[in-house]
Amino acid sequence: xxxPLLQVTGLEAGYGSAQVLFGVxxxxxxxEVVALMGRNGMGKTTFIRSLVxxxxxxxxxxxxxxxxxxxxxxxxxxxxxxxxxxxxxxxFRSLDVEENLVATARSVGQAISAGDGxxxxxxxxxxxxxxxxxxxxERRHHRGNQLSGGEQQMLAIGRALLTQxxxxxxxxxxxxxxxxxxxxxxxxxxxxxxxxxxxxxxxRDLRALARLADRYVILDKGQVALAGPVSDxxxxxxxxxxxxxxx
Amino acid sequence: MLLGLLLAVALIVPLLGQPYYTRLVARMAIFGIAALxxxxxxxxxxxxxxxxxxxxxxGVYCAGLLPxxxxxxxxxxxxxxxxxxxxxxxxxxxxxxxxxxLYFIFITLAFAEIVFYIAQGLxxxxxxxxxxxxxxxxxxxxxxxxxxxxxxYTMLAALVLAVWVARRLSESHFGQVVVAARDNExxxxxxxxxxxxxxxxxxxxxSALCALAGVGFANLVEYASPASMSWVxxxxxxxxxxxGSAATIVGPVLGAVVFVGLEQLLSAVTExxxxxxxxxxxxxxxxxRQGIHGLLAGGGQR
Numbered sequence: 001x002x003x004p005l006l007q008v009t010g011l012e013a014g015y016g017s018a019q020v021l022f023g024v025x026x027x028x029x030x031x032e033v034v035a036l037m038g039r040n041g042m043g044k045t046t047f048i049r050s051l052v053x054x055x056x057x058x059x060x061x062x063x064x065x066x067x068x069x070x071x072x073x074x075x076x077x078x079x080x081x082x083x084x085x086x087x088x089x090x091x092f093r094s095l096d097v098e099e100n101l102v103a104t105a106r107s108v109g110q111a112i113s114a115g116d117g118x119x120x121x122x123x124x125x126x127x128x129x130x131x132x133x134x135x136x137x138e139r140r141h142h143r144g145n146q147l148s149g150g151e152q153q154m155l156a157i158g159r160a161l162l163t164q165x166x167x168x169x170x171x172x173x174x175x176x177x178x179x180x181x182x183x184x185x186x187x188x189x190x191x192x193x194x195x196x197x198x199x200x201x202x203x204r205d206l207r208a209l210a211r212l213a214d215r216y217v218i219l220d221k222g223q224v225a226l227a228g229p230v231s232d233x234x235x236x237x238x239x240x241x242x243x244x245x246x247x
Numbered sequence: 248m249l250l251g252l253l254l255a256v257a258l259i260v261p262l263l264g265q266p267y268y269t270r271l272v273a274r275m276a277i278f279g280i281a282a283l284x285x286x287x288x289x290x291x292x293x294x295x296x297x298x299x300x301x302x303x304x305x306g307v308y309c310a311g312l313l314p315x316x317x318x319x320x321x322x323x324x325x326x327x328x329x330x331x332x333x334x335x336x337x338x339x340x341x342x343x344x345x346x347x348x349l350y351f352i353f354i355t356l357a358f359a360e361i362v363f364y365i366a367q368g369l370x371x372x373x374x375x376x377x378x379x380x381x382x383x384x385x386x387x388x389x390x391x392x393x394x395x396x397x398x399x400y401t402m403l404a405a406l407v408l409a410v411w412v413a414r415r416l417s418e419s420h421f422g423q424v425v426v427a428a429r430d431n432e433x434x435x436x437x438x439x440x441x442x443x444x445x446x447x448x449x450x451x452x453x454s455a456l457c458a459l460a461g462v463g464f465a466n467l468v469e470y471a472s473p474a475s476m477s478w479v480x481x482x483x484x485x486x487x488x489x490x491g492s493a494a495t496i497v498g499p500v501l502g503a504v505v506f507v508g509l510e511q512l513l514s515a516v517t518e519x520x521x522x523x524x525x526x527x528x529x530x531x532x533x534x535x536r537q538g539i540h541g542l543l544a545g546g547g548q549r
Binding site: 052053075076084092095103104106159160163 | 420423424426427429430431433434435436437438439440441
């Protein structure tokens with residue numbers, strides 16, 4: 001693995017008195033794609049939410065680009081370069097596509113420097129996002145609540161890219177989308193990966209994940225049950241199947 | 248189109264030489280500015296303030312106090328009033344904006360009551376009774392806002408300016424962030440923006456705008472009293488915003504026009520005019536989903 005961009009150690013997190021994560025270790029290197037898997041309720045979403053302060057962090061340490069961000073409020077973690085595409089997408093429904101994209105956009109100079117010299121990738125601009133997602137360009141003046149699920153997902157990805165992230169985090173990247181749109185999303189993520197962007201992705205589509213990811217981490221009951229390079233996936237298919245319960 | 252017509256009527260009325268109607272136009276413009284300033288909070292930011300009259304009252308008292316010190320020029324009084332209001336907005340906003348929902352409503356109310364009781368306690372300024380404006384505000388060139396025609400045109404100009412500023416603001420990046428925070432605050436934070444500084448800035452702008460209306464009101468009634476900042480006035484502002492439809496800028500201005508118009512009409516007929524006004528609000532909520540603004544803009548009826 002290359003130098004870790006995101007390094008989570010011993011993370012315990014949950015909601016109020018309900019603890020969901022019990023000491024999760026997970027790292028994502030620069031330019032690396034990590035697939036986070038597990039059955040429903042095993043803590044994938046809680047893990048992602050706790051990164052940006054949406055779930056309560058109880059113990060452990062989160063480092064981002066060499067900086068300890070464990071005690072940062074969520075918005076500062078995001079500003080340090082973590083671009084989140086949340087489950088359910090959550091576009092701003094009263095804003096149109098373009099407004100959604102620019103409302104939270106940051107120019108590269110505005111992003112807090114991600115610690116010790118993470119190489120600056122090509123900055124994201126509105127034009128570049130539209131070139132990536134021509135569909136969004138066509139719908140640029142439609143409001144968030146008038147978009148299809150696929151369009152909303154593209155918008156959520158575009159919105160995250162415009163915050164100039166060094167790590168893109170997608171929770172349920174293709175959930176509830178039509179097969180063709182899913183293919184689109186996977187292709188997009190592939191392009192982003194070849195552009196050098198690090199990605200942490202949660203999804204159920206093992207085959208697509210195996211093509212895209214470098215490594216996988218499987219959560220079971222709030223702990224890491226299994227982790228390794230994706231080349232393992234076929235060898236360990238039966239164990240994996242037991243943990244995530246899908247073929 | 249209809250708005251243009253309304254504005255044209257407002258511009259013609261003062262020329263007819265009927266002081267009553269001229270003052271009515273001025274009153275509508277003044278409350279239009281106040282309602283619009285509250286709409287920035289209620290409509291765009293989703294912050295229901297129940298203490299907005301405090302800033303109106305600050306404008307009223309500035310317009311009353313500064314002439315005592317020999318200052319009558321509008322270009323001193325208005326900036327001072329807006330600045331004082333913005334400062335009080337900053338002070339109270341720093342605290343109240345940490346709360347949301349019902350708590351925000353009550354904290355803003357509490358901050359308004361503080362100003363109200365301070366004004367009421369100022370014996371030398373007449374306490375609860377308030378005081379008569381020692382002198383009106385003067386425009387450059389010496390025209391006096393005590394003249395209803397001058398006041399009406401000045402406040403109409405201020406209203407048009409305020410509408411323009413509010414529109415620009417709502418279309419700006421700043422406005423988008425404020426709306427995004429209203430739609431989904433958690434998400435905005437997860438995208439790396441804290442809504443707090445944006446809301447605080449908006450709160451200060453809305454406070455300052457409302458003080459501008461207050462300066463006009465002091466000149467209209469030639470009087471400054473704590474009543475101008477009571478919670479009842481805050482409630483009336485909210486009434487206007489809801490009547491017209493929030494988050495439309497022009498809607499609350501129409502709401503203010505209808506409110507002031509009905510107030511004059513109904514209070515001439517019956518002393519229980521508030522009762523009938525209440526019925527109007529109920530009808531608006533039941534019949535006009537998009538408020539008066541939606542009715543005029545067409546297709547808003549449901």
